[in-house]
Amino acid sequence: MSVLIVGSTALDSIKTPKAENPRLLGGSASHAAVAASFFSPVQLIGVVGEDFPKKYLALYKKHKIDLTGLQILPGKTFHWSGEYELNMNNRRTLATELGVFETFNPTLPKAQQNAKFVLLANIAPALQHHVLDQTIKPAFVVADTMDLWLNIALNDLIKLLKRIDGFVLNDSEAHQLTQEDNVFTAIKKIHKMGPKYVIIKKGSHGSILSSPKGFFICPAYPLHKVVDPTGAGDSFVGGMMGYLATAKGSIDTNIRRAMIYGSVTASFCCEGFGLNQTTKTSRNDINRRVKELEQLTKF
Amino acid sequence: MSVLIVGSTALDSIKTPKAENPRLLGGSASHAAVAASFFSPVQLIGVVGEDFPKKYLALYKKHKIDLTGLQILPGKTFHWSGEYELNMNNRRTLATELGVFETFNPTLPKAQQNAKFVLLANIAPALQHHVLDQTIKPAFVVADTMDLWLNIALNDLIKLLKRIDGFVLNDSEAHQLTQEDNVFTAIKKIHKMGPKYVIIKKGSHGSILSSPKGFFICPAYPLHKVVDPTGAGDSFVGGMMGYLATAKGSIDTNIRRAMIYGSVTASFCCEGFGLNQTTKTSRNDINRRVKELEQLTKF
Numbered sequence: 001m002s003v004l005i006v007g008s009t010a011l012d013s014i015k016t017p018k019a020e021n022p023r024l025l026g027g028s029a030s031h032a033a034v035a036a037s038f039f040s041p042v043q044l045i046g047v048v049g050e051d052f053p054k055k056y057l058a059l060y061k062k063h064k065i066d067l068t069g070l071q072i073l074p075g076k077t078f079h080w081s082g083e084y085e086l087n088m089n090n091r092r093t094l095a096t097e098l099g100v101f102e103t104f105n106p107t108l109p110k111a112q113q114n115a116k117f118v119l120l121a122n123i124a125p126a127l128q129h130h131v132l133d134q135t136i137k138p139a140f141v142v143a144d145t146m147d148l149w150l151n152i153a154l155n156d157l158i159k160l161l162k163r164i165d166g167f168v169l170n171d172s173e174a175h176q177l178t179q180e181d182n183v184f185t186a187i188k189k190i191h192k193m194g195p196k197y198v199i200i201k202k203g204s205h206g207s208i209l210s211s212p213k214g215f216f217i218c219p220a221y222p223l224h225k226v227v228d229p230t231g232a233g234d235s236f237v238g239g240m241m242g243y244l245a246t247a248k249g250s251i252d253t254n255i256r257r258a259m260i261y262g263s264v265t266a267s268f269c270c271e272g273f274g275l276n277q278t279t280k281t282s283r284n285d286i287n288r289r290v291k292e293l294e295q296l297t298k299f
Numbered sequence: 300m301s302v303l304i305v306g307s308t309a310l311d312s313i314k315t316p317k318a319e320n321p322r323l324l325g326g327s328a329s330h331a332a333v334a335a336s337f338f339s340p341v342q343l344i345g346v347v348g349e350d351f352p353k354k355y356l357a358l359y360k361k362h363k364i365d366l367t368g369l370q371i372l373p374g375k376t377f378h379w380s381g382e383y384e385l386n387m388n389n390r391r392t393l394a395t396e397l398g399v400f401e402t403f404n405p406t407l408p409k410a411q412q413n414a415k416f417v418l419l420a421n422i423a424p425a426l427q428h429h430v431l432d433q434t435i436k437p438a439f440v441v442a443d444t445m446d447l448w449l450n451i452a453l454n455d456l457i458k459l460l461k462r463i464d465g466f467v468l469n470d471s472e473a474h475q476l477t478q479e480d481n482v483f484t485a486i487k488k489i490h491k492m493g494p495k496y497v498i499i500k501k502g503s504h505g506s507i508l509s510s511p512k513g514f515f516i517c518p519a520y521p522l523h524k525v526v527d528p529t530g531a532g533d534s535f536v537g538g539m540m541g542y543l544a545t546a547k548g549s550i551d552t553n554i555r556r557a558m559i560y561g562s563v564t565a566s567f568c569c570e571g572f573g574l575n576q577t578t579k580t581s582r583n584d585i586n587r588r589v590k591e592l593e594q595l596t597k598f
Contacts, residue, residue, distance in 0.1 A: 086480060087480040088480065181385065181386045181387065182522070182523060182524065182525065183503075184521050184522070184523045185523055185524075188523075202504065204482075205501065205504035205505075206504075206516075208521075214594070214595070215521055215595050216595060216596075216598070217505075217518045217521070217595050217596050218598075219516045219518075219596075222483050222507075222514055222516070223481070223483070224481060224483045224484055224487075225481065225484075226481065256597070256598040257598050259598075260598050294598075295513070296513070296514050296515060296516050297515075297516050297596055298515075298555070299515070299517075299555040299556050299558075299559050299593075
C-alpha cells in the first residue's frame with residue numbers, strides 16, 4: 001500500500017559551525033516522503049512557488065513520489081534558515097519566509113482520498129485537520145508536530161489528537177504539552193488525549209513507543225559524526241510509515257520494526273546536509289544498519 | 300567469585316521538592332556493594348566514623364557484605380547533603396563534611412589482596428591507585444569517577460586509566476574529559492587512554508558499552524516515578540560487577556547481560572531515598588525486570 005504525506009515543502013538554508021548550505025530541499029513532507037519512498041509508494045501533498053528548482057522536482061520523481069497533490073503556485077517557496085551550535089543539538093531560526101505557504105490550501109486528488117496510511121507530517125494543525133477531512137476511510141493516521149504549534153495552535157492540536165491513531169513528538173514537546181517531567185507519566189496523559197500509539201523522539205537517545213501492546217525502547221543508530229540533523233525526525237516517521245504501509249500483518253505486529261527502519265533512515269539523514277545523504281542511500285544500506293542495530297541491542 | 304569494592308561510605312542528607320531525608324546510608328561503595336550483593340559475595344573497603352549508625356552496619360551484614368576492610372575510626376563519618384530540582388536531574392551540593400574520610404588510607408586485608416574482580420567506585424583517583432597497588436593479580440578492574448576528579452585530580456585519573464580494564468563515566472564527564480561533543484568520538488579517545496571497556500552512563504536514556512566486541516546499547520528500565528536518583532550510577536556498576544563475578548564464561552560473553560542487571564538494580568535504587576528501596580528488593584524482583592527489558596527491546 002502507499003502512504004499519503006502532507007507537510008511542508010521548503011527550501012532550507014542551514015548554517016553549522018563547519019559549513020553553510022543555502023536553499024537545500026527541505027520541509028517535513030520532503031524528508032518524510034523521501035524516507036518513506038524506500039519502503040512504499042508515496043503521495044505527496046504540498047505547495048511550492050515558481051522559484052522551486054526543477055532539480056528538486058526531479059529528485060522527488062527519482063524517488064517515485066507521486067506529485068499529483070503538489071501545487072506549484074505563483075510566488076516564492078517557503079524558506080527557512082537556521083543555525084546550529086557546536087554540539088549540533090541546539091539550533092536557532094534566523095529567518096522564516098512563508099511565501100506560497102501562507103495561503104496553502106491542501107487539496108487531495110480524488111484518487112488519494114481513499115488513502116489507508118496517512119502521515120500528517122509537521123505543519124499547522126489546521127492544515128492537518130483539513131487533509132484528514134478529505135480522506136474517506138483511512139486505516140492508520142499518524143501526526144507529527146513541533147513546539148511552535150503547542151505555542152500558537154494548541155486547541156487545534158488537541159482536537160487533532162482525538163482524530164488520529166498515532167502521535168509523534170519529542171521529549172521536550174511532551175513535557176510542554178503535559179507539564180510532566182517524567183516521560184512515562186507524560187505518555188499516559190497523551191494517551192488520554194486520544195492517540196492509541198504515542199511515540200516520543202529523543203534524538204541520539206532513540207525513541208519510545210507506547211502502544212496497546214506496551215512499551216518499546218527503540219535505539220538510535222550510533223553516529224560518529226552528525227553533519228546536519230535537520231529533518232531527522234521527519235525521516236524517522238516517514239520511514240516508519242513507509243515500512244508499515246507495505247508490511248504484512250497488524251500494526252502491533254510491525255510497528256517496532258517499523259520504528260527501527262525509521263530510526264536507521266533518520267541516521268542517514270543526519271550524515272549529510274538536507275537530503276544529500278538520504279538520497280544517496282539504498283534499501284540495502286538501510287537493511288545493513290538494521291542488522292547492525294539487531295547486534296548492538298542483543299543481550 | 301567475590302567482588303572487592305572500594306569507594307565512599309557516607310551519610311547522605313537528601314532534599315527533593317517533595318521530601319527531606321537526613322543521614323541516609325550513602326556513598327558510592329555502599330550503593331555499589333549492596334547492588335553487587337544480589338549476585339556475588341562482596342568485600343567492602345571504606346572508612347566510617349564512630350557516629351556511624353549501628354543499623355547501617357547491620358544493613359551491610361544483612362547483605363552478607365564482608366566488612367573486614369571497613370575501618371571505624373574516631374571522628375565523624377563523611378557527610379554529604381544535596382538538593383534536587385523538580386525534574387530530578389539537576390542537583391546541587393549543599394554541604395560536604397569529609398570527617399574521617401579526609402585521612403582515609405584504604406588497607407586491603409591480606410585475604411583480599413588476591414581479589415579477581417575489583418571495583419574502584421567513585422572516590423579520589425589517588426585512593427583508587429592505592430587500592431590497586433595492594434592487589435596481587437586482579438582479573439578485571441573497573442573504575443568509576445565523577446566531575447570533581449576531572450577538575451582537581453585529572454593527572455591521577457589519567458594515570459589510573461592505563462591500569463584498569465573498564466572505565467565507567469557519564470556522558471557529560473566523557474565530554475569534559477575529551478572535549479568531544481559526539482559520544483562515540485569521545486569513546487574512541489578514552490580507549491586510547493587505556494581501558495578496553497568504556498561504558499557511558501546516560502541516566503534515564505540508558506548506557507553505551509564500547510568493547511573489543513563492539514558497541515552495546517543498554518536500555519534503562521522505564522520508571523514512572525523517580526524518588527531519588529542518588530547512587531543510581533553506583534548501583535549500576537555494582538550490579539554489573541556482581542553479575543560478572545559469578546557468571547560463567549568470558550567478560551565479553553557476559554558484560555552485556557551484566558549491564559542489563561546493573562541497569563535494573565539501579566532502577567530500584569531510584570525508587571526510594573538512599574538505599575531504602577534497593578534493600579527491599581529481591582533477586583526475583585530483579586530477574587522479573589530483566590525479563591521485562593527483554594520484551595521492551597525486542598523487535
